[in-house]
């Protein structure tokens with residue numbers, strides 16, 4: 001019987017009956033009866049509703065996934081998704097069997113992947129730990145020193161232990177790990193303002209390292225809402241004249257018109273037609289209407305609630321009253337087609353197929369496909385049009401629709417013609433791609449569309465410049481006795497006869513070749529990619545180094561391509577919009593989904609602005625975040641080292657800094673600096689080199705070490721010099737009694753200064769000198785270490801930080817020069833003669849000047865090294881000069897290929913020697929092979 005239960009009681013195997021609309025699925029369930037329209041945006045980021053069909057009934061004990069004729073996901077209602085519409089079949093009910101519950105569901109999988117994300121293996125964090133260990137090492141040395149000094153001075157044991165432990169907290173600042181995340185927090189805030197949301201903030205740093213970005217084509221580079229440009233009907237004599245939709249003229253009645261009206265998965269939701277934009281445009285071009293058969297509108301032989309399409313009253317003479325869509329075999333990217341079974345009212349039962357032209361043609365009776373199919377297709381694809389083919393066949397009426405399997409329906413079809421859709425570039429596409437290319441970031445297109453269309457779009461978008469060549473790689477599977485083969489063909493640029501210039505951004509516009517690597521690009525299809533991966537795996541890296549256009553890629557192939565790029569040590573970004581990009585978005589280092597949702601779980605980043613402008617923004621912010629992390633890290637490390645050096649020097653006299661002195665340095669100086677230092681945003685221009693991805697990089701270490709040595713020298717000089725002053729050790733009754741006395745009057749006594757007149761146990765001239773030197777040194781270091789250009793806005797634009805520094809410096813100088821006994825007493829300071837205060841100021845100023853020089857040269861070194869690594873021409877000079885080699889796989893391959901005169905092979909075909917083992921290639925190139933040995 002039927003029971004109403006709370007969803008938590010569901011267990012796998014339960015039978016669910018879905019009633020009504022807008023149901024949130026509490027579990028994963030297989031649809032066995034009826035059909036549903038589901039919003040899967042939560043899982044995939046895709047805003048278009050998806051139609052789910054029941055699992056076909058089969059008399060077999062095979063696992064259900066293998067029984068599914070196509071994409072098994074088309075029969076599964078996933079947990080967390082919303083069923084917008086549930087339509088019963090003949091029995092009138094929509095039934096599903098519970099497959100998984102709780103954490104075993106697709107939603108559970110997602111939650112798990114958010115809780116335990118894929119380890120990023122980003123060197124930054126590993127280096128941070130090493131850096132921390134170094135600081136711990138330094139602290140240990142300090143502890144041993146403290147033990148020795150205090151024990152030799154006969155201090156009580158608890159004092160010795162206390163002082164020794166103090167050294168650890170000074171040398172290893174507890175806020176150090178937090179410092180690494182400041183950049184990320186600020187960048188995340190700024191990204192949010194731009195409508196870019198992030199569910200995995202630690203990846204923001206990775207964005208700063210991206211050097212290859214893959215783009216999906218339709219909906220990402222080109223506009224989603226395609227305009228129907230025309231239809232090319234065909235009959236036995238071949239293709240007919242193009243019917244243009246531009247004039248608003250609808251297609252005359254015929255099977256092609258019927259196909260356009262009924263072969264789609266559109267739904268009627270609250271009176272509006274919704275679904276795939278392609279389907280929508282096609283249906284709108286027919287000017288037909290959509291309705292649902294019901295009690296007031298019943299058609300004989302058609303189940304209630306079936307979708308019906310009818311010619312509108314104003315439509316040209318149509319002999320049928322309407323067409324009922326009886327069954328749908330939905331579209332899937334992997335299949336590249338969809339099929340419907342329809343019933344013409346008072347007419348025939350028909351099947352219509354729509355999909356990628358090559359796919360559709362392969363299901364048609366060969367004699368119905370015009371001989372000029374390939375050339376006709378090429379006419380449109382070379383112009384960058386998106387082409388869809390349609391086909392149909394008559395079905396027997398005496399069978400029930402459920403008796404037809406997809407295999408049976410999708411066979412022996414009659415080819416109907418082509419639909420030509422405009423594929424306009426988004427306005428932002430070309431400038432963004434140019435920006436990325438000139439910043440030496442590789443751009444790659446991975447699309448499900450036709451190869452020729454993809455090549456044309458790549459040219460028009462500037463991904464491939466006019467002066468660069470496209471080499472088509474075609475690889476074929478083993479057929480019969482012949483082994484797998486691979487051929488290389490130069491794509492010749494034909495003058496476009498039917499060019500429709502209005503459709504595109506001006507293609508004549510000059511594209512700057514600055515920053516382009518290589519003068520050729522490889523283009524290949526998903527099928528060839530698959531064959532190359534299996535049979536020519538040794539060629540794959542060489543192809544990927546210059547592979548730019550990947551067409552007819554299934555969702556699975558998209559993600560394996562991203563993985564292959566990662567194997568070559570590229571930092572890969574993927575920007576896509578649809579459900580077919582989900583895998584690749586998750587696989588990439590940085591997945592950016594263009595989705596209306598605020599934060600789609602389908603990828604770490606989601607951009608609400610539906611164009612690729614978000615990509616350079618993200619890279620800029622990532623770079624700024626990386627630089628911020630480094631600046632903070634350097635500052636925190638140096639600030640703790642300054643305190644460490646000062647305290648160890650004071651320990652020599654069994655003295656230290658007082659609590660208020662520590663507090664002033666920690667709170668008034670470092671905390672304020674830490675909070676404001678990184679408020680400056682990313683630099684608006686994307687420069688052609690990346691910031692160092694590692695903390696332990698020579699320029700960074702050099703800068704820290706040199707600055708540390710400078711501070712050390714200054715502190716030691718201050719410490720020793722103060723003891724040599726004629727007034728040192730004079731009897732002090734009040735902190736500022738010497739103010740007006742002449743130094744010559746002061747007597748020199750060999751004893752240590754007395755601390756009468758001050759309430760602290762810490763007051764001494766050394767303490768006062770070290771404290772002033774340390775505190776102002778912290779301010780100097782903050783200024784020196786704040787990096788602006790080329791990755792962040794200049795420092796002077798960070799007004800709050802500049803103000804904080806000015807106030808801090810002002811306060812410190814005020815304390816140094818103003819004689820306020822109460823303040824001095826509270827801070828455990830001693831008054832020193834004015835001349836000594838001037839000396840302190842001179843020491844600090846010299847430190848500032850030398851640090852500035854050191855830092856600027858360290859920065860120069862950093863930029864030069866980065867530029868050399870990123871610049872191919874300079875690279876060779878550098879390599880020859882210093883014998884330096886980048887360890888990145890793709891660099892190694894690039895160098896090998898640059899030295900190989902016979903690469904790329906052109907107009908050749910080679911075959912795989914060992915088809916079974918799939919690793920050998922008969923293509924041999926002695927120069928190349930010998931190069932390979934060297935690697």
Ligand SMILES: Nc1ncnc2c1ncn2[C@@H]1O[C@H](COP(=O)(O)OP(=O)(O)OP(=O)(O)O)[C@@H](O)[C@H]1O
Nearest residue numbers: 216217218276331333336338354355356447448449
């Ligand atoms: N609604 C549809 N009905 C039938 N065929 C379709 C439909 N949408 C796309 N196709 C065909 O299937 C092919 C693959 O589609 P898919 O969605 O994987 O990629 P795409 O939209 O062409 O491009 P991209 O991967 O760049 O988004 C398309 O090129 C087209 O020929």
